[in-house]
Amino acid sequence: KQAVQKENQKLDIAIKIRDLREREGLSQRELAERLGKPQSTIARIENGNVNPSFKTIEEIANKLGKHLQIRFV
Known part of the structure; x- marks a missing residue:
């Protein structure tokens, strides 16, 4: 179950x-x-082949002029 959630x-x-x-x-x-x-890094991220680090996700948001929000649900 945990592997599926991840x-x-x-x-x-x-x-x-x-x-x-x-x-x-x-x-x-x-x-x-x-x-x-x-x-190729972007392709791997978008294909779900790599789990991007928080730093990479934050860089993407910043370069696109977006704010990153983290929610726990």
Whole structure:
């Protein structure tokens, strides 16, 4: 059960990052350039293949002019 919850959380983050990037009208490459990271890193995050660190999520939010909020539900 715990493994499933962790996987769902990772996929939820991936979807939120992809949706935000698309709303901003950016390609994966453009977002990667803003972050100073390879495009493959963004692809792995959005595919749910990697669980991004809090620092990376915060960098994405900052580079897109967004505020990061954390909620416990």
